[in-house]
Amino acid sequence: MKRKCFLFIIFAISFFLLQMNCIKAEEPFLKVSTLLKDPFNYNGKSIKFKGEVIGEPLGRGNNRWINVLDNEGNAIGVWLSEDFIKNINYYGKYNIQGDIVEVEGIFHSICKEHGGDTDIHANTFKILEKGHLIKEQIKIQKIYIILLEGVFIIIVLIFFRIKKYYESLSK
Amino acid sequence: MIRRISNKDWSTVLSLTGSIIYYFGFTMLIPFLTGLILNEFNSSLDFLIGFLACFLVGLLLKNIFKEPKEAEWIHGMSATALSWIIAMFLAAIPYYLSGYFLSYLDACFDTMSGFTTTGLAIIQNIDHIPISLNLWRHMLTFMGGQGIIVIALVFLPPSGLGFKALVGEGKEERLIPSVRETGRAIWLISLIYLFIGAIFYIFAGIYDGMSPLRSLFHGVCVFMTSWSTGGFAPQSQNTIYYHSFPIEIISMLFMILGSMNFGLHYYVWFKKDKKEVLRDIESKTFIVTLSLTWILLTYGLIRDGIYTNFLPLIRRGLFILVSGHTGTGSMTIYATQFVNQWGDIGLIAVMLAMAFGGYSASTAGGFKAIRTGIVFKAIIADIKKYFLPRSGVTVEKFHHLQDAILNEKIVKSAALIILLYIVMHTVGAIVGVINGIPFIQALFESISAGANVGLSCGVTAASMANSLKVTYIINMFLGRLEFIAVFVFILFIFRSIIRKY
Numbered sequence: 070m071k072r073k074c075f076l077f078i079i080f081a082i083s084f085f086l087l088q089m090n091c092i093k094a095e096e097p098f099l100k101v102s103t104l105l106k107d108p109f110n111y112n113g114k115s116i117k118f119k120g121e122v123i124g125e126p127l128g129r130g131n132n133r134w135i136n137v138l139d140n141e142g143n144a145i146g147v148w149l150s151e152d153f154i155k156n157i158n159y160y161g162k163y164n165i166q167g168d169i170v171e172v173e174g175i176f177h178s179i180c181k182e183h184g185g186d187t188d189i190h191a192n193t194f195k196i197l198e199k200g201h202l203i204k205e206q207i208k209i210q211k212i213y214i215i216l217l218e219g220v221f222i223i224i225v226l227i228f229f230r231i232k233k234y235y236e237s238l239s240k
Numbered sequence: 241m242i243r244r245i246s247n248k249d250w251s252t253v254l255s256l257t258g259s260i261i262y263y264f265g266f267t268m269l270i271p272f273l274t275g276l277i278l279n280e281f282n283s284s285l286d287f288l289i290g291f292l293a294c295f296l297v298g299l300l301l302k303n304i305f306k307e308p309k310e311a312e313w314i315h316g317m318s319a320t321a322l323s324w325i326i327a328m329f330l331a332a333i334p335y336y337l338s339g340y341f342l343s344y345l346d347a348c349f350d351t352m353s354g355f356t357t358t359g360l361a362i363i364q365n366i367d368h369i370p371i372s373l374n375l376w377r378h379m380l381t382f383m384g385g386q387g388i389i390v391i392a393l394v395f396l397p398p399s400g401l402g403f404k405a406l407v408g409e410g411k412e413e414r415l416i417p418s419v420r421e422t423g424r425a426i427w428l429i430s431l432i433y434l435f436i437g438a439i440f441y442i443f444a445g446i447y448d449g450m451s452p453l454r455s456l457f458h459g460v461c462v463f464m465t466s467w468s469t470g471g472f473a474p475q476s477q478n479t480i481y482y483h484s485f486p487i488e489i490i491s492m493l494f495m496i497l498g499s500m501n502f503g504l505h506y507y508v509w510f511k512k513d514k515k516e517v518l519r520d521i522e523s524k525t526f527i528v529t530l531s532l533t534w535i536l537l538t539y540g541l542i543r544d545g546i547y548t549n550f551l552p553l554i555r556r557g558l559f560i561l562v563s564g565h566t567g568t569g570s571m572t573i574y575a576t577q578f579v580n581q582w583g584d585i586g587l588i589a590v591m592l593a594m595a596f597g598g599y600s601a602s603t604a605g606g607f608k609a610i611r612t613g614i615v616f617k618a619i620i621a622d623i624k625k626y627f628l629p630r631s632g633v634t635v636e637k638f639h640h641l642q643d644a645i646l647n648e649k650i651v652k653s654a655a656l657i658i659l660l661y662i663v664m665h666t667v668g669a670i671v672g673v674i675n676g677i678p679f680i681q682a683l684f685e686s687i688s689a690g691a692n693v694g695l696s697c698g699v700t701a702a703s704m705a706n707s708l709k710v711t712y713i714i715n716m717f718l719g720r721l722e723f724i725a726v727f728v729f730i731l732f733i734f735r736s737i738i739r740k741y
Binding site for chain 2: 178179205
């Protein structure tokens with residue numbers, strides 16, 4: 070009986086921990102649209118934000134700017150320490166998928182330190198997924214279209230040249 | 241009696257349209273080559289397809305329809321309207337092929353937005369688009385700002401048709417007696433500013449921590465968008481992306497310069513008459529309307545406790561106001577912040593600024609300062625009449641590049657165009673409301689589209705209804721060509737149909 074009770078407790082604890090893990094995995098990261106929908110509610114509060122680092126780091130000094138793009142296609146400026154920035158591998162741009170990062174920090178709907186900017190001052194910064202290069206694949210259909218257009222243009226040019234020739238003959 | 245439209249008239253219009261499209265197509269070779277250099281081959285192919293399409297259409301129209309020796313106003317005006325429509329469809333080809341648009345209509349929307357220097361954008365995933373495509377977006381605003389007819393004029397053989405088409409495009413100031421030279425002067429002024437402006441932006445970008453190459457690209461793009469009062473930006477966050485006060489200040493400077501009459505630039509640069517800028521009725525009107533809307537906006541933002549410090553008032557408040565007044569549309573706040581933070585007074589101040597617009601014969605949209613100034617002067621003159629003795633007569637004058645007498649014809653013409661703008665903004669707002677958008681937001685977006693501004697309060701998105709997209713395309717087109725050329729072309733088509741039946 071004791072053994073059964075023990076197994077049951079182990080099972081219950083495991084199940085509970087699993088649930089906890091699931092809850093943690095589903096922990097909602099705030100989106101830019103959510104922050105901007107109710108800016109005064111989130112202003113000055115600590116929030117978690119997840120997204121792709123895009124562009125390049127900007128500004129000077131010990132703290133600099135990066136811009137982070139959420140999965141709805143909206144980006145926000147994150148003000149963070151140069152030490153965090155050093156860890157970033159890829160900044161998203163054409164043919165580059167930037168690092169996916171998690172930022173925890175204070176949201177400012179109108180930042181007094183940065184001339185009224187809407188930003189996040191990062192306290193913690195984590196790289197969740199390293200970015201990578203994307204290989205460009207040429208679409209062959211585009212080459213067919215170009216060839217078709219080229220043939221059309223040659224036909225048109227020849228046609229008008231012949232027309233001009235006969236017109237000059239008739240004159 | 242309105243004259244009939246014959247096949248010969250169509251031949252004249254289509255011949256000029258063909259020439260314009262033919263020369264316009266060559267501009268696609270710039271992003272094509274950029275793509276090749278930067279290994280963006282897919283994008284390069286898109287531009288090659290677009291270039292060949294323009295070449296083919298231009299070649300056919302030029303050769304099938306012969307340009308006559310004599311041309312009338314209806315030919316020039318109609319050719320302008322038709323060229324803009326065809327150019328929109330052709331310039332949208334590389335956009336659509338890029339795969340960053342959900343439909344061809346969306347591609348046409350962004351093309352018209354670029355051409356008309358509006359700056360409303362529904363392109364997807366801007367932060368990952370090829371540099372060549374991004375360059376094309378900004379080139380569209382730069383070329384559209386100077387006018388695609390102006391591009392063609394530089395290459396077209398001199399003819400009477402040129403000036404008539406130029407007027408249709410809203411560039412009625414003939415800087416130099418020769419129309420061709422006027423076109424060249426407009427481009428020369430713009431290229432001088434491009435050189436100076438790009439240097440300013442490049443240094444600001446490097447100071448802001450960008451690499452020299454990135455700052456060169458951003459510098460050229462942001463200059464083109466500021467000078468052309470376009471409003472596009474290389475990144476999705478628009479000007480917010482840079483988090484840079486110097487870039488915002490430089491942008492404000494070039495937005496104002498870009499919204500000024502090309503004639504005034506010509507006076508300053510080539511006639512060395514700097515005082516002309518302050519003598520002109522447009523400058524006086526612009527300063528008054530900008531100051532009044534700025535007072536209103538500041539009052540609203542301070543009263544509601546949005547920006548209580550000086551710096552945010554300048555970097556957000558004044559920047560947005562200048563951006564709206566000059567018809568640029570560059571943004572230092574997010575679109576939804578207009579509604580969720582700025583409040584009604586802020587929205588009204590920006591709407592008024594957008595509606596007033598910049599100078600005539602510039603890249604800016606809106607009523608234009610000259611019309612606002614003329615109507616205001618006419619109202620004052622009318623009031624003054626009541627204070628005159630019975631036999632007294634007053635002659636009102638105004639200075640616009642030269643002294644002129646304010647007569648009924650000028651006042652009527654200015655008031656008529658302002659009235660047309662108001663009707664267009666209202667219609668756009670009604671279509672927005674029909675599509676379920678709250679009135680104030682629908683009006684804001686409608687003014688922004690019709691006055692070729694590009695500020696958005698969040699209505700413009702790829703998900704908006706097609707009817708709204710089409711309405712905004714028409715509004716942008718009408719606003720840029722200032723109605724007359726489009727109305728002439730509609731009447732041109734109408735008279736052609738009447739002739740047949």
